[in-house]
Amino acid sequence: MSPPSLIQTHPKLTGAAPIALSYELFPPRNAAAEESLWATIRELESTNPDYVSVTYGASGSNRSTAVALLNRLLTETTLRPLAHLTCVGNNAEELAEIISELLDHGVRGILALRGDLPKGASTAPQPGQLNYAQDLIELIRRVEQRRTALLCAGKVAIGVAAYPAKHPESPSEQHDVEVLLAKQRSGADFAITQVFFHPEQYADLLTRARRAGVTIPIVPGVMPLTSVRRLERLATLTGVEPAPALLEALGRADDDGERRRIGVRATVDLARAALDAGAPGIHLYTFNEHGAALDVLDKLQLLRPGRPALPRRTLAPA
Numbered sequence: 001m002s003p004p005s006l007i008q009t010h011p012k013l014t015g016a017a018p019i020a021l022s023y024e025l026f027p028p029r030n031a032a033a034e035e036s037l038w039a040t041i042r043e044l045e046s047t048n049p050d051y052v053s054v055t056y057g058a059s060g061s062n063r064s065t066a067v068a069l070l071n072r073l074l075t076e077t078t079l080r081p082l083a084h085l086t087c088v089g090n091n092a093e094e095l096a097e098i099i100s101e102l103l104d105h106g107v108r109g110i111l112a113l114r115g116d117l118p119k120g121a122s123t124a125p126q127p128g129q130l131n132y133a134q135d136l137i138e139l140i141r142r143v144e145q146r147r148t149a150l151l152c153a154g155k156v157a158i159g160v161a162a163y164p165a166k167h168p169e170s171p172s173e174q175h176d177v178e179v180l181l182a183k184q185r186s187g188a189d190f191a192i193t194q195v196f197f198h199p200e201q202y203a204d205l206l207t208r209a210r211r212a213g214v215t216i217p218i219v220p221g222v223m224p225l226t227s228v229r230r231l232e233r234l235a236t237l238t239g240v241e242p243a244p245a246l247l248e249a250l251g252r253a254d255d256d257g258e259r260r261r262i263g264v265r266a267t268v269d270l271a272r273a274a275l276d277a278g279a280p281g282i283h284l285y286t287f288n289e290h291g292a293a294l295d296v297l298d299k300l301q302l303l304r305p306g307r308p309a310l311p312r313r314t315l316a317p318a
């Protein structure tokens, strides 16, 4: 047996790990939404997140606005974007082309997803298609391999989805963990969770995943929910049951201010419980709004590295 390394005998050399911070944004649907999104981006930028993720619309319908937003983030801000990408809506050739395009623009992080199937579509694997997130991870790694020399400034970080509450199509929570392990084996570097409302669901996922051999970071995704309508819409979209107590409290609130306080408090409690369970970071689903997200951040007081303010990159004149 070899003697312990310097790092093992001096654990303080590596220091306490800071808590990762990231936000989710979606591409704007019109000019007014774009203007308000950019006000949000500037507010979020001032909190020095580790990355901001940009969603990819159902069936790839918003490909061009997603790419345009990623480009602006790269060229006009100090933020590092994580591009969501889904198998649904594109064939393998198109996906390889999109991955190449993202890498050419300077994106170095991709969240590899299957995407939600269109209503009524079969869940059975389709020949000639990428059927699972795992297939997309393997494709990203293949495109990356062909560009090794171009990427000497960094490897592509691949994130994947994880589910504290069972995925609606999955036979069991154990199956979800086996799928997560398969994604790790195919080359995933980290996972972000679907929304959840009960802290024990995240803690249980961590326990089950670690027991199964999943070693990648599993970052809890939390969403400040400040209206009953949004909570119900989210439940329909994700299949995640909203917490009855939160629904009731939001329903009883008299005005928007009280609803915001209730939503923020619930999110802070959930995030604190996840951190206590060992969460390596917090991913905030923002709905393209910064108010509630910044309230949550303010109350959480995360252990974050102090970073010197970076000069903002600006577009070169044409």
Ligand code: FAD
Pocket (backbone or CB within 6 Å): 054, 055, 056, 057, 058, 059, 084, 085, 086, 111, 112, 113, 114, 115, 116, 117, 131, 132, 133, 134, 160, 161, 162, 167, 168, 169, 170, 171, 175, 176, 179, 182, 192, 193, 194, 195, 221
């Ligand atoms: P997969 O991991 O492929 O799983 C899909 C289903 O197939 C699961 O039921 C799983 O159990 C099963 N499965 C997986 N692999 C296998 C296998 N080898 N054999 C048998 N069964 C298998 N959707 C969007 O459209 N755009 C987005 O931008 C977006 N962003 C998201 C961000 C996060 C953080 C999360 C958690 C979800 C996001 N989604 C997004 C939703 C996501 O696309 C859906 O939850 C989708 O239904 C599953 O995607 P997945 O990547 O988990 O799929």
